[in-house]
């Protein structure tokens with residue numbers, strides 16, 4: 001069975017919702033207009049309860065099925081990025097400097113499509129919790145919703161999410177039965193030496209040479225301390241110091257990102273970064289302080305739930321269009337917090353060629369919405385079948 005027929009009928013509506021949302025992108029936890037639009041649609045569909053204002057602008061809506069059963073959670077993110085849009089489409093952003101460049105407008109429309117179908121048909125037992133979260137890109141809206149207790153309050157037993165994926169085959173589902181996205185941590189290194197005349201280095205303690213040496217030494221953690229079969233990225237992305245050619249500056253600042261999948265590797269990196277920074281500072285005779293900031297944890301699919309999601313995806317897209325063992329991605333995702341709280345799975349839905357996410361020319365492909373919405377709908381119907389049906 002390909003796309004659910006009734007959901008194919010909702011295709012134009014989903015496109016209209018998506019394009020409206022595309023024109024009003026909002027950032028972080030401030031998804032006010034977006035959430036209002038979502039709540040309005042959910043009310044029209046006749047869902048059983050709408051809980052607004054979770055994590056400021058997040059929503060959890062409940063649809064009751066037939067008879068007793070568990071609650072399955074389906075999540076869409078709603079936020080946009082601080083990018084100036086360059087798509088040239090006639091429904092482009094009307095909010096200067098903000099843009100739906102990650103397709104969260106499409107994720108929201110897709111989950112609304114599934115919601116409309118599920119509220120109409122109710123061909124499942126138990127309940128569905130539709131989770132619309134703000135602040136996926138930054139601000140950790142998913143974490144805030146979990147901290148505010150949505151999993152306990154709505155008794156969610158398992159959770160699923162889809163992200164569109166440009167560059168992967170149109171309509172293909174891509175996932176894996178374990179870690180799928182990395183933990184993303186940030187490091188800051190503050191170096192303090194002694195400044196002075198650039199012609200008199202012996203009177204100074206130069207933070208520039210020390211900064212360069214620290215950056216080099218950090219790469220030895222990846223090449224010499226990491227198990228060769230484990231994934232690790234350490235990228236230094238900023239060095240700020242100095243003002244002119246004839247002054248040795250007093251301070252330097254180094255900034256960058258660390259990506260890992262495994263808590264032990266992450267702990268090793270923190271320990272080794274502290275040792276490397278302290279050792280390098282001592283060797284140059286200056287002060288250096290490491291500030292390690294933990295970000296989103298790794299996104300880890302539950303093997304059994306991912307296996308189930310793969311079966312449902314194969315029903316919608318055909319087995320040939322499902323890859324259940326993709327190479328994990330070093331990007332991060334705050335659905336990770338929901339997967340830490342409850343078992344579930346995260347899948348990428350290919351949308352064909354086109355600009356990548358976070359690019360000013362990126363656009364969500366509306367033609368994948370019926371596929372994603374059908375996946376959500378069948379996931380619910382198969383996970384929680386009506387008794388005796």
Ligand SMILES: [Zn+2]
Nearest residue numbers: 102137357358
């Ligand atoms: Zn993004």
Ligand SMILES: [Zn+2]
Nearest residue numbers: 102103104163
């Ligand atoms: Zn995204």
